[in-house]
Amino acid sequence: MKTLIKNTTAYVGKDFDRYDDIDILIEGDKIIDISEGINEKNAEIIDGSDFFVTPGFINAHFHPSQQLNRALGIGLSHDEQMDLLHATDNIKKKEDKYWMSFIAILESLKSGTTCFQSVGSEIDSQVPVFDKMGVRAVCVLVPKDILAESKKEKIRAKVWDTEERIEKAEESYKKYNSDLLKVHFGVVNVRYASDNLIKGMLGLAEKYNTGFHMHASEGNIYVNKVKERTGNRPIEHLHKKGFLNNRFSLAHMTKLNKKEIDYLSKAGASVVHCPRANSYVAVGVCPVKELLDSGVNVCLGSDAAINNNSNEVRGEARSAFDKISDKYEKADLIDYKTLFKMLTINGAKAIMLEKEIGSIEKGKRADLVLWSKNDLPFIPGFNHIADLIFTESCMAHTVIINGKKVLDKYKLVNMDEETLKKKAREISERYYNSFKEKVAKHL
Numbered sequence: 001m002k003t004l005i006k007n008t009t010a011y012v013g014k015d016f017d018r019y020d021d022i023d024i025l026i027e028g029d030k031i032i033d034i035s036e037g038i039n040e041k042n043a044e045i046i047d048g049s050d051f052f053v054t055p056g057f058i059n060a061h062f063h064p065s066q067q068l069n070r071a072l073g074i075g076l077s078h079d080e081q082m083d084l085l086h087a088t089d090n091i092k093k094k095e096d097k098y099w100m101s102f103i104a105i106l107e108s109l110k111s112g113t114t115c116f117q118s119v120g121s122e123i124d125s126q127v128p129v130f131d132k133m134g135v136r137a138v139c140v141l142v143p144k145d146i147l148a149e150s151k152k153e154k155i156r157a158k159v160w161d162t163e164e165r166i167e168k169a170e171e172s173y174k175k176y177n178s179d180l181l182k183v184h185f186g187v188v189n190v191r192y193a194s195d196n197l198i199k200g201m202l203g204l205a206e207k208y209n210t211g212f213h214m215h216a217s218e219g220n221i222y223v224n225k226v227k228e229r230t231g232n233r234p235i236e237h238l239h240k241k242g243f244l245n246n247r248f249s250l251a252h253m254t255k256l257n258k259k260e261i262d263y264l265s266k267a268g269a270s271v272v273h274c275p276r277a278n279s280y281v282a283v284g285v286c287p288v289k290e291l292l293d294s295g296v297n298v299c300l301g302s303d304a305a306i307n308n309n310s311n312e313v314r315g316e317a318r319s320a321f322d323k324i325s326d327k328y329e330k331a332d333l334i335d336y337k338t339l340f341k342m343l344t345i346n347g348a349k350a351i352m353l354e355k356e357i358g359s360i361e362k363g364k365r366a367d368l369v370l371w372s373k374n375d376l377p378f379i380p381g382f383n384h385i386a387d388l389i390f391t392e393s394c395m396a397h398t399v400i401i402n403g404k405k406v407l408d409k410y411k412l413v414n415m416d417e418e419t420l421k422k423k424a425r426e427i428s429e430r431y432y433n434s435f436k437e438k439v440a441k442h443l
């Protein structure tokens with residue numbers, strides 16, 4: 001199967017150079033040619049003259065199954081949000097999480113995201129959702145095996161047997177890992193994961209040559225709790241144990257000292273900046289400028305709807321800019337192309353897929369977004385890349401993942417959107433009633 005996008009504007013290569021009146025030829029799952037005047041009789045032709053084409057965005061830290069708690073934790077601290085999340089575990093059915101995940105992913109897809117690092121205490125309900133929608137994902141099971149003893153039982157997170165989770169993670173890899181959906185390994189964080197759990201999961205990442213993911217250094221409480229237990233700060237601990245390496249992508253990272261930034265840089269680890277989620281639960285600001293200056297790969301994540309109220313990673317780029325601009329009172333410390341790299345190729349690097357995705361290049365997978373030049377944010381359209389970062393609201397017209405159309409004329413291709421929304425609204429109504437009755441009253 002071939003697709004030819006004719007006479008379009010495309011942002012090509014790792015520096016997103018603009019080409020006008022260019023053609024892009026896709027064969028199967030790959031981009032096979034980018035040049036002027038391509039003639040291909042046996043291809044589906046897309047007239048690209050009213051569009052510009054970018055690589056799809058990569059959301060490198062995402063919890064689709066937390067959609068049901070959206071807007072239920074406004075004004076809560078990070079720890080209180082987690083308490084709320086765990087208190088609702090008993091009223092959420094696996095089926096609810098499954099249907100609501102469609103909504104979270106659809107919201108992201110419509111804003112141009114084509115790949116997710118999707119995280120959860122279980123991934124069985126996530127995998128079929130990505131699969132049905134035809135969306136690229138790296139799914140990571142992130143268990144905990146240290147009990148929060150100081151917490152009341154109602155709000156205490158479930159913990160798992162260390163060996164059982166390591167086996168389960170390997171089983172999930174064998175069961176689900178495929179071309180479009182990768183299974184990687186991880187733990188929840190350093191606070192609630194033992195060294196044995198980290199070691200076991202990292203061993204699997206080595207064995208299967210995958211990435212390794214966790215939340216880290218997310219606010220002062222997290223750092224202090226890790227210090228109490230291990231005598232070290234989180235990144236210091238990972239470094240001293242010899243764990244830290246270039247498989248690591250670490251989300252949040254708002255509390256880092258100079259030494260820790262140096263450890264990350266030497267290890268070649270990646271940081272997933274989640275600026276809006278960090279603000280929402282008041283855990284501080286990730287030192288992005290200092291990380292970039294030290295050569296650390298920084299990408300972006302939307303985290304969960306419970307602690308962001310958005311699943312749109314594109315908006316994280318704007319927030320990342322605002323934080324640096326506000327802190328240093330300088331507008332030129334991070335340029336728009338660096339922000340766009342954080343949305344694309346840096347995300348690909350963090351999940352070890354930079355050879356496949358993250359930029360429009362010959363031989364790479366065709367994960368492309370077509371944006372309409374007639375949409376209001378893109379008029380006049382002097383700098384589409386900057387428009388995509390600094391505009392509040394833009395919708396993808398067409399999304400192609402692995403060479404196949406997944407979104408067309410703003411609508412989902414593989415499933416009926418209206419049916420999905422109806423089902424999700426029914427679940428939400430039922431859930432909210434039981435939330436009020438069984439959880440909110442008792443918090």
Ligand SMILES: [Zn+2]
Pocket residue numbers: 061063119215251303304
């Ligand atoms: Zn998270």
